[in-house]
Amino acid sequence: MYIFPENLYTDVRLEEVSISEITYENKELRQNLKRNHKGGFIRIFDGERWYYSSTTDIDNIQEEIDNLALMAKKNEKINENPVVKKFEINTGEFLYFQDNDILNISQEEKLTLLKSYFPIISKTEEIKMCRAIYVDSKITKQFFSSKGADLIFDYQTCAIAFRYSINVDGKTLDSKYDKTTTDFDELKLLHEKLKNKIDKDIIYTKDAKPVKPGKYTVIFSPIATGVFTHESFGHKSEADFMVGDETMMREWTIGKKVGVDNLSIVDRGDILGCGFVPFDDEGTKYNETYLIKDGILSGRLHSSLTAESLKENVTGNARAMNFEFEPIVRMTTTYIEAGDKTKEELISEVEEGILVEDIRHGAGMSTFTIAPSISYMIRDGKIAEPVNIAVISGNVMETLYEIDGISNEIEIVFFPLSGCGKMEQFPLPVGMGGPYIRVKNITVQ
Amino acid sequence: MIKEKYISNFKEISINILQSNIRSVRKKDITKMGFRVYENGFIGIAGAVGKVDESELEKRAIENLRLEIPYPYEPSANLVKKVDYRKEVLSHEELVKEIEELFKLLREEFPDFIFSNNIYIQDFETKLINNKGVDLTHIDRIVAAAIIIKEKDSVNVFDAFSSYVDREYSREKILNNIRETLTAYRNKVELPIKGKQPVVFFADDMLPLKKIIEEMNGYKVGTGASLFKDFIGEKKFSDKFTLYQSAEEEELTGVEFFDAEGVVNPDYRYTLIENGKIITPYTDKKTASEFNLPLTGSASSEYDKVPSLTPRNLVVKSSDKTLKELLNGQLGIAVLIASGGDFTQEGVFGTPVQLAFLTDGEKLLGRLPELTISGELYSMFGDDFVGKSQNKGLLDNKTMVFNLEVDYI
Numbered sequence: 001m002y003i004f005p006e007n008l009y010t011d012v013r014l015e016e017v018s019i020s021e022i023t024y025e026n027k028e029l030r031q032n033l034k035r036n037h038k039g040g041f042i043r044i045f046d047g048e049r050w051y052y053s054s055t056t057d058i059d060n061i062q063e064e065i066d067n068l069a070l071m072a073k074k075n076e077k078i079n080e081n082p083v084v085k086k087f088e089i090n091t092g093e094f095l096y097f098q099d100n101d102i103l104n105i106s107q108e109e110k111l112t113l114l115k116s117y118f119p120i121i122s123k124t125e126e127i128k129m130c131r132a133i134y135v136d137s138k139i140t141k142q143f144f145s146s147k148g149a150d151l152i153f154d155y156q157t158c159a160i161a162f163r164y165s166i167n168v169d170g171k172t173l174d175s176k177y178d179k180t181t182t183d184f185d186e187l188k189l190l191h192e193k194l195k196n197k198i199d200k201d202i203i204y205t206k207d208a209k210p211v212k213p214g215k216y217t218v219i220f221s222p223i224a225t226g227v228f229t230h231e232s233f234g235h236k237s238e239a240d241f242m243v244g245d246e247t248m249m250r251e252w253t254i255g256k257k258v259g260v261d262n263l264s265i266v267d268r269g270d271i272l273g274c275g276f277v278p279f280d281d282e283g284t285k286y287n288e289t290y291l292i293k294d295g296i297l298s299g300r301l302h303s304s305l306t307a308e309s310l311k312e313n314v315t316g317n318a319r320a321m322n323f324e325f326e327p328i329v330r331m332t333t334t335y336i337e338a339g340d341k342t343k344e345e346l347i348s349e350v351e352e353g354i355l356v357e358d359i360r361h362g363a364g365m366s367t368f369t370i371a372p373s374i375s376y377m378i379r380d381g382k383i384a385e386p387v388n389i390a391v392i393s394g395n396v397m398e399t400l401y402e403i404d405g406i407s408n409e410i411e412i413v414f415f416p417l418s419g420c421g422k423m424e425q426f427p428l429p430v431g432m433g434g435p436y437i438r439v440k441n442i443t444v445q
Numbered sequence: 446m447i448k449e450k451y452i453s454n455f456k457e458i459s460i461n462i463l464q465s466n467i468r469s470v471r472k473k474d475i476t477k478m479g480f481r482v483y484e485n486g487f488i489g490i491a492g493a494v495g496k497v498d499e500s501e502l503e504k505r506a507i508e509n510l511r512l513e514i515p516y517p518y519e520p521s522a523n524l525v526k527k528v529d530y531r532k533e534v535l536s537h538e539e540l541v542k543e544i545e546e547l548f549k550l551l552r553e554e555f556p557d558f559i560f561s562n563n564i565y566i567q568d569f570e571t572k573l574i575n576n577k578g579v580d581l582t583h584i585d586r587i588v589a590a591a592i593i594i595k596e597k598d599s600v601n602v603f604d605a606f607s608s609y610v611d612r613e614y615s616r617e618k619i620l621n622n623i624r625e626t627l628t629a630y631r632n633k634v635e636l637p638i639k640g641k642q643p644v645v646f647f648a649d650d651m652l653p654l655k656k657i658i659e660e661m662n663g664y665k666v667g668t669g670a671s672l673f674k675d676f677i678g679e680k681k682f683s684d685k686f687t688l689y690q691s692a693e694e695e696e697l698t699g700v701e702f703f704d705a706e707g708v709v710n711p712d713y714r715y716t717l718i719e720n721g722k723i724i725t726p727y728t729d730k731k732t733a734s735e736f737n738l739p740l741t742g743s744a745s746s747e748y749d750k751v752p753s754l755t756p757r758n759l760v761v762k763s764s765d766k767t768l769k770e771l772l773n774g775q776l777g778i779a780v781l782i783a784s785g786g787d788f789t790q791e792g793v794f795g796t797p798v799q800l801a802f803l804t805d806g807e808k809l810l811g812r813l814p815e816l817t818i819s820g821e822l823y824s825m826f827g828d829d830f831v832g833k834s835q836n837k838g839l840l841d842n843k844t845m846v847f848n849l850e851v852d853y854i
Contacts, residue, residue: 021750026668031751032512037494039475050461050469056476056495071470107512128670165670172672173790174659210793213819241602244464245559251600324473326461360787366601367797367815367854369785390787390795390819393854423562424591443854445795445819 002062004146005069007076009045009084011145012061013281014038015323018103022110022134027118034107039323040064041281046072047081054324079147086304086314087147088284094153095140096278097182102136102156105184110134113187114160120195121164126202130164135416136184141279149283155276157429159416160187162194166205173205175358175373180414182272204374204386211375211387211444217353217404218392218442219346219378222411224356224370226432229265230334230420231364232396234432237267237291237299238317238329238422239306249310256297259400264337265292267301269316274414275333275431282318282327289315291334292400303329321425330422333431339406343436346405348381354444355383356392369393393443405438447483447520448503449575451705452476453748458537459565460544462592465552467544472537477748480506481575488516492749514751518730521707522577528702530694531586532613534566540614547616555627561603562593566614571701581709583701588614592623596630605630605800606782609841610649610698622840625809626781629802634811636778637803641848643777643831644818645768645804648761648843650780652796656788656822657688658756661717663728663743667736672792672822673723682721682826687762689716690727690741696760705752706730708742715741717759721827729754761833761845768838769806771831771846778813778851779804779839792822797854806838820849 004010016038023031040058042065044051051071053064078084114134121130136158143151159180166173177197179190220228235241242248269277269286278286282304290298302310303318306329318327347355358374369391377384394402412433419427457473479492480502489512491505535543544564551560566588573581587610594605607623609615636642646653665671673681692702692713703709706729717724728736729744732754745755764771779802786796798816802809820829831846838844 025664029512029514030753032509032514033490033750035492035749039494049467052469052471054471054473054475057474058495068472129665129668165665165668167670167674171790172670174670205790208790210789210791213795236602240463245595245597247598247600324475326469326471361785363785365603365782365784365799367785367799369797371785371787388789388791388793390789390793391785391797393785393797393817423593443817445817 007074014142047075133161208386225434227362230432232368240329267334269332271333274429336434353378402440407436449481451479452572479748486517527582529584564590629809632811644849645777645779663726663732666726680722683830688718691760704742705746706744764832768834772806815854
């Protein structure tokens with residue numbers, strides 16, 4: 001398809017993107033967007049440096065390849081370069097969504113779906129502002145490389161999201177309800193769930209009191225577990241932070257004990273949803289990578305560059321936010337595996353603690369933080385009064401040893417209106433989740 | 446029928462750094478265009494990236510009127526202005542060479558640190574043109590260095606950060622910022638006192654302003670969902686606190702002087718909070734019309750979307766004091782990295798501070814351990830608001846000072 005320059009490694013990623021976005025603000029239509037566009041990203045490697053070009057002029061990709069190649073130094077031994085050797089040569093057509101292609105759903109059906117939820121909002125006088133949003137995305141990627149990769153694959157998601165502000169006697173709460181899936185039909189029967197969430201939020205708004213700051217045992221819901229896992233440990237498992245850094249390689253030696261015995265964290269690209277990555281943006285096939293298995297550091301996430309540098313295998317985690325960016329090491333769907341207790345058992349064993357049910361956001365470096373939006377005190381083994389918390393935090397590596405209970409069911413969550421940020425690339429769709437986990441000695445502000 | 450074009454051209458060269466060396470060079474050239482038509486109180490929009498067939502786009506925009514997206518507001522008219530704020534910068538080839546030399550210096554001077562991330566030059570041009578006499582063009586350029594710094598012996602993913610944003614490249618400023626940061630980083634110090642004390646945020650850190658910005662949303666105020674819904678016209682904060690929306694050249698970074706609806710404020714400024722009194726929330730045409738609020742020109746939009754309400758370049762007014770004068774002989778806690786903090790619904794503020802320095806108001810004195818800081822919205826911007834410095838006293842940045850509770854994490 002393209003004439004790749006000799007004595008250089010070249011790959012080309014073409015993206016055909018179809019997006020729908022419908023937004024109602026207090027039942028008034030504000031957006032009804034249907035967007036289709038194409039873009040391309042070209043990479044050339046001469047064994048020393050990479051040269052990238054992002055363009056919307058996809059009719060002239062060949063010209064762009066030729067121009068970019070002028071910046072690189074010809075290298076007769078490029079195919080013997082250890083990074084180039086790591087690139088997989090996958091070929092074929094992998095179109096997963098032909099049976100339930102979101103492109104076959106009309107914009108009218110999407111509008112009707114969203115409007116079917118309006119009566120729930122209208123009947124709730126405490127809701128002063130509500131943004132009802134439908135979004136979907138279908139992306140078909142083509143990937144070609146000078147090594148012979150020739151791929152076409154697709155992925156899609158669709159979601160409804162409600163963002164609402166409650167005011168009860170001057171007390172306010174900004175809250176949300178989301179559902180992301182790959183199958184439009186799954187969005188049709190969520191009315192009861194939305195209503196329950198709103199009812200719960202209203203009671204919370206009325207009764208929530210400021211928390212008494214201090215150290216508590218905290219039970220994380222699956223969404224909080226997911227964010228904790230992603231922010232606190234997932235990012236540390238991205239191997240680009242370790243390349244050429246002897247201290248980090250020593251610290252992150254595979255086989256090292258890093259957490260409690262029943263803690264296992266996995267990243268895998270084959271779970272349908274926002275983290276579905278059948279092939280990464282270097283053409284590597286998805287993988288299931290245990291980051292921690294039974295408390296032991298077991299793996300990390302790689303691009304070809306980092307895999308070569310650390311003499312490990314590629315994992316299918318080289319991802320770009322879109323055609324404007326180069327792939328870097330990113331997570332796909334990352335979660336803690338299930339344990340052996342029920343949620344109820346976890347709660348019943350806490351004398352005084354906190355249940356974090358929902359969150360606004362989270363972040364993680366050596367210290368992780370989560371900003372809870374809905375939390376409750378736990379007293380004498382029972383869920384008690386709702387409390388307002390600004391942030392909870394803890395030291396990441398210490399916290400992995402402070403987990404003293406893991407529930408036996410997991411839930412994977414997605415964020416339809418945001419995603420993961422790393423350096424300049426935000427938001428990248430990812431999945432995350434896990435079970436309820438109970439963690440001791442968390443700082444609560 | 447009113448027809449309008451919203452055109453965005455974006456070009457970039459980005460030098461990506463790995464292990465204190467250039468790893469890659471990236472070029473971008475992205476063109477996006479939105480075509481809007483207004484008729485009978487509705488707006489129709491179509492957009493495209495790359496090569497654009499304008500007549501096709503217009504046809505699609507007209508077809509999209511049938512989607513019946515309400516827009517019963519008068520599009521802007523009779524407004525012609527073009528600004529070009531670009532300054533001369535290095536050519537792409539010169540930039541690559543310069544960055545090689547810059548990182549050679551850093552490797553020699555700071556062998557115990559690893560530098561990564563990127564330095565880039567972005568050129569952007571945004572146009573809004575309609576057949577009612579609007580012809581607005583903003584051409585600008587950003588030179589930015591976002592340098593992630595890691596101590597070689599550290600087990601953290603990164604330990605410090607140095608940023609530089611301007612319209613021209615300055616090796617001296619980039620180096621000076623890194624030198625000051627790392628010199629102080631090497632000197633570990635402890636808190637002079639625990640408890641309430643001056644905390645210094647850099648002016649571009651929006652964390653302390655997060656809650657105010659959320660609650661000053663005109664739609665939130667109008668619908669009664671904002672904490673400030675009953676406080677418009679009331680004095681709720683310190684005399685020293687004034688917040689305005691700025692489109693002034695010196696205060697613009699990557700934002701146009703006009704908003705997505707073609708609104709240009711007189712003197713490029715709209716004051717929202719003046720000397721502690723809440724004047725008005727920020728609004729776009731819809732919000733201003735629906736709730737009878739002043740129009741502040743706060744609409745943003747992607748190229749193919751209906752403009753919507755967004756806080757645009759909100760700036761705290763500087764005092765007439767330097768940071769040293771604001772600290773008034775006390776030492777301050779300068780917050781370089783505070784990730785993950787937030788306010789509760791009622792306005793209680795808390796955040797961990799991953800990297801903080803002690804400062805005398807003129808330089809960074811030493812690195813503090815990880816901290817937590819906390820406060821409360823009305824106090825933070827009331828009695829505990831010390832002010833914003835008139836000088837770029839720390840790391841070539843203006844700063845804001847609050848009296849907040851500080852403790853070790």
